[in-house]
Amino acid sequence: xxxxxxxxxxxxxxxxxxxxxxxxxxxxxxxxxxxxxxxxxxxxxxxxxxxxxxxxxxxxxxxxxxxxxxxxxxxxxxxxxxxxxxxxxxxxxxxxxxxxxxxxxxxxx
Amino acid sequence: xxxxxxxxxxxxxxxxxxxxxxxxxxxxxxxxxxxxxxxxxxxxxxxxxxxxxxxxxxxxxxxxxxxxxxxxxxxxxxxxxxxxxxxxxxxxxxxxxxxxxxxxxxxxxxxxxxxxxxxxxxxxxxxxxxxxxxxxxxxxxxxxxxxxxxxxxxxxxxxxxxxxxxxxxxxxxxxxxxxxxxxxxxxxxxxxxxxxxxxxxxxxxxxxxxxxxxxxxxxxxxxxxxxxxxxxxxxxxxxxxxxxxxxxxxxxxxxxxxxxxxxxxxxxxxxxxxxxxxxxxxxxxxxxxxxxxxxxxxxxxxxxxxxxxxxxxxxxxxxxxxxxxxxxxxxxxxxxxxxxxxxxxxxxxxxxxxxxxxxxxxxxxxxxxxxxxxxxxxxxxxxxxxxxxxxxxxxxxxxxxxxxxxxxx
Numbered sequence: 148x149x150x151x152x153x154x155x156x157x158x159x160x161x162x163x164x165x166x167x168x169x170x171x172x173x174x175x176x177x178x179x180x181x182x183x184x185x186x187x188x189x190x191x192x193x194x195x196x197x198x199x200x201x202x203x204x205x206x207x208x209x210x211x212x213x214x215x216x217x218x219x220x221x222x223x224x225x226x227x228x229x230x231x232x233x234x235x236x237x238x239x240x241x242x243x244x245x246x247x248x249x250x251x252x253x254x255x256x
Numbered sequence: 257x258x259x260x261x262x263x264x265x266x267x268x269x270x271x272x273x274x275x276x277x278x279x280x281x282x283x284x285x286x287x288x289x290x291x292x293x294x295x296x297x298x299x300x301x302x303x304x305x306x307x308x309x310x311x312x313x314x315x316x317x318x319x320x321x322x323x324x325x326x327x328x329x330x331x332x333x334x335x336x337x338x339x340x341x342x343x344x345x346x347x348x349x350x351x352x353x354x355x356x357x358x359x360x361x362x363x364x365x366x367x368x369x370x371x372x373x374x375x376x377x378x379x380x381x382x383x384x385x386x387x388x389x390x391x392x393x394x395x396x397x398x399x400x401x402x403x404x405x406x407x408x409x410x411x412x413x414x415x416x417x418x419x420x421x422x423x424x425x426x427x428x429x430x431x432x433x434x435x436x437x438x439x440x441x442x443x444x445x446x447x448x449x450x451x452x453x454x455x456x457x458x459x460x461x462x463x464x465x466x467x468x469x470x471x472x473x474x475x476x477x478x479x480x481x482x483x484x485x486x487x488x489x490x491x492x493x494x495x496x497x498x499x500x501x502x503x504x505x506x507x508x509x510x511x512x513x514x515x516x517x518x519x520x521x522x523x524x525x526x527x528x529x530x531x532x533x534x535x536x537x538x539x540x541x542x543x544x545x546x547x548x549x550x551x552x553x554x555x556x557x558x559x560x561x562x563x564x565x566x567x568x569x570x571x572x573x574x575x576x577x578x579x580x581x582x583x584x585x586x587x588x589x590x591x592x593x594x595x596x597x598x599x600x601x602x603x604x605x606x607x608x609x610x611x612x613x614x615x616x617x618x619x620x621x622x623x624x625x626x627x628x629x630x631x632x633x634x635x636x637x638x639x640x641x642x643x644x645x646x647x648x649x650x651x652x653x654x655x656x657x658x659x660x661x662x663x664x665x
Binding site for chain 2: 169199200203206207210234235236237239240
């Protein structure tokens with residue numbers, strides 16, 4: 148699993164690749180703790196597997212962002228990840244976009 | 257958010273009481289929750305629940321409102337009336353098919369409660385721990401006659417449709433979601449993992465010195481039958497004497513007197529101990545003292561809370577080779593030794609494989625501990641809050657749209 152971070156103006160972007168599971172979830176949670184901004188975009192284009200711990204890491208991150216007046220947006224969910232979001236109906240809790248541009252632009256709506 | 261939860265709650269011994277205890281423990285800690293009402297069953301022998309708790313820093317106040325009785329026919333009505341009077345923002349149901357009674361009419365009529373609560377104008381989310389389609393009715397003590405079984409299944413399907421009239425229906429196994437979506441065309445079903453009760457520090461994977469304990473935990477007599485386990489224990493005693501069999505728990509509400517019957521039938525057997533009801537504070541010790549935890553199930557009716565507890569305490573487990581449990585193990589990262597259901601010889605062999613191999617017990621306990629750590633109950637509760645907020649958002653949006661429509665007219 149690869150985890151890269153970058154900044155796009157006021158938005159922090161997290162790029163994830165590979166299996167997003169209980170082994171990587173703590174690193175993602177730790178990353179939230181160090182964030183200078185409450186506006187976060189998570190790129191799931193390269194994620195091939197996601198378990199409930201990973202989903203919990205995302206919901207925890209979203210909550211943290213909202214508590215600080217921001218939000219978390221997701222984009223480019225691949226089919227196996229989409230299935231998890233549908234099974235858990237978490238697609239209702241997150242704002243999900245097809246592209247990074249749409250996800251970032253949503254913060255200025 | 258003011259939340260009411262319809263559920264048995266300790267000291268009630270109704271099924272899912274322990275799940276409710278842990279769920280509420282974490283629900284109270286959530287800042288979004290301002291007040292909790294537990295709509296629980298009345299206790300027998302005029303026993304009472306602990307007094308309400310007022311708000312404490314970081315904990316929502318908790319009120320226990322006993323308003324229904326296991327086995328009564330009017331539970332749905334009583335629950336709906338009570339919920340309406342309390343007017344919470346959300347009503348959660350922590351139930352399974354036999355939550356409201358052991359007789360078919362009482363069980364079925366009780367399950368009308370979520371629909372009646374919704375009819376009273378309150379939003380409802382049901383956490384359904386089993387579904388009719390996966391219950392082996394014969395083994396669960398219902399439907400000895402095929403015609404009766406078919407009739408029960410038909411009523412089960414009707415009841416499921418009624419339950420699906422809740423705003424959301426949560427189940428703990430992905431396959432249940434698929435079944436409900438395909439068979440009933442449901443669009444309001446979701447997966448909410450069972451969750452781990454305790455965020456305990458890594459346990460000791462070694463049992464204490466003394467006889468090695470084979471332990472089983474639960475409410476026995478319907479689909480949890482201990483006769484094969486006792487028979488397997490007798491087989492093991494033929495070759496080793498350093499063992500103790502611990503039967504921890506009580507009769508299922510559907511099988512009063514079951515454990516006493518087994519105890520009397522095995523009065524000659526040394527090394528067997530019946531603990532009776534295990535109070536919450538004694539649960540850790542019961543699991544920590546066990547060398548192996550056994551699931552003597554003849555059928556499964558849902559995700560097993562006991563398996564998650566065994567995982568929490570890093571215990572090796574022995575399970576029947578059947579439906580839900582095998583699936584749960586595969587999907588949630590647990591591991592165990594398997595035996596053929598209702599087969600004492602097979603169970604004794606599975607137990608012997610673990611009893612003779614401490615390294616394997618440790619490895620299995622470690623893996624189960626890691627699996628149980630996967631998703632703590634605190635996170636599961638967080639998911640329910642998110643879903644509840646969404647339901648309320650949608651309801652509010654509809655209400656606003658209706659008001660605008662009326663103004664336009």
